[in-house]
Amino acid sequence: MTQAHLDKFGRPIVVVTGIGVVTSLGQGKEDNWRRLTAGESGIHTITRFPIEGMRTTIAGTVDFLFDGRVAAPNLSEKLATLAAEEAIAESGIGTPGEFPGPLFAAVPPVELEWPERQQIAEAVGHYPIVYHDLLGAAATGKFRPWHERFLFGSVADRLADKFGTQGQPISLSTACASGATAIQLGVEAIRRGETEVALSLGTDGSVHPEALIRFSLLSALTTANEKPEEAARPFAKNRDGFVMAEGAAALVLESYEHAVARGAKILGVLEGCGEMADNFHRTRSSPDGRPIVGCMKNALADAGVTPDDVDYINAHGTSTPENDRMEYVGLKGVFSEEKLAATPISSNKSMIGHTLTAAGAIEAAVSLLTIQNGRIPPTINYNIPDPAIPLDVVPNVARDAQVRRVISNSFGFGGQNVCLVLAAEPA
Secondary structure, three states, rough: OOOOEOOOOOOOOOOEEEEEEEEOOEEEEHHHHHHOOOOOOOEEOOOOOOOOOOOEEEEEEEOOOOOOOHHHHHHHHHHHHHHHHHHHHHHHOOOEEEOOEEEEEOOOOOOOHHHHHHHHHHHHHHOOHHHHHHHHHHHOOOOOOHHHHHHHHHHHHHHHHHHHOOOOOOEOOOOOOOOHHHEEEEEHHHHOOOOEEEEEEEEEOOOOHHHHHHHOOOOOOOOOOOOHHHHHOOOOOOOOOOOEEEEEEEEEEEEEHHHOOOOOOOOOOEEEEEEEEOOOOOOOOOOOOOHHHHHHHHHHHHHHHHHHOOEEEEEEOOOHHHHHHOOOOOOOOOOOOHHHHHOOOEOOOOHHOOOHHHHHHHHHHHHHHHHHOOOEEOOOOOOOEOOOOOOOOOOOOOOEOOOOEEEEEEEEEEEEEHHHHHHHHOO
């Protein structure tokens, strides 16, 4: 390996050679990019299940893949499959069913959903039902396919079989940072010399009644149901909660040397990854913002760059009162006042909602497209600025700008924070 293929710390440079994206805006990165930069919203009233009596009745669901209701693991797998197919095809790597590296998959935590539980209850055949009745019905063998489908690792296992990835697939869940964690694991595996190639993806198809109710009970969701496309308002003074959403993104990662040797088109560089846990509270950030500050500083240090080298910040920007304020507190602890004022920051979640497990991967993909196209997607629905968060949020309309380096933030519940530094191809 020549010096040109190593970063300033002597590690293999990790590049991206394939990108795949699916969100409520559509299938494929071109469709998503066109609509994101047009400031379009994929958020709409839920039609998948009854919403009477719900406090929140909107979401960024992906409704164009199946006619009826499917269980979350099935939708998550389908979304991941489409994203991975697009990324691998663009990369032109391997052969069909034979991907030359491991799979790192961020997948939502799974459990039996209400329709399946109801069928098990009906199989008992009498009321009232006690717990051992349900165990007895489950033990009949009638529901064996569900037992396999609702295992946490089932999505990644099936993806590994389909794409022929190498070794045991890794399934992971670090809350809203999961998609970024999957990328980080791929980067670290290549840097350690364990592989030349990795497939990293995040997927989430888990908008169902129980999930919606749980987030609602946490007071985390918006209740601005009347105009769904205007409900996600990151950094605006009238923000009142996030919008649940679905989607997936996949990246093909390679060592720079490997990509150059096979003549691959390089779409960007994963320069740095940083993480820092925050044990303050299960949903809230430490008031001093130190874990967020530390996470961003760790990512910049891992990339060997300074805050002054960053051209754009892809915000976590969930649209909750707490998160957006704490992201600003964190940014102030990393960037000088002058630099922060001069650096555009926008939230893709204003248009696609919060895709939870998939968010970090989707936002990394959008960050790479921002670098490639020299256009920054806007933060839509920014009509009432919050004087407590004086940021350049690229309000409402996309902006043309030369972007060579992006920091992409993912701050998850439970204090699981991951930041990625992405850059243009080395000169």
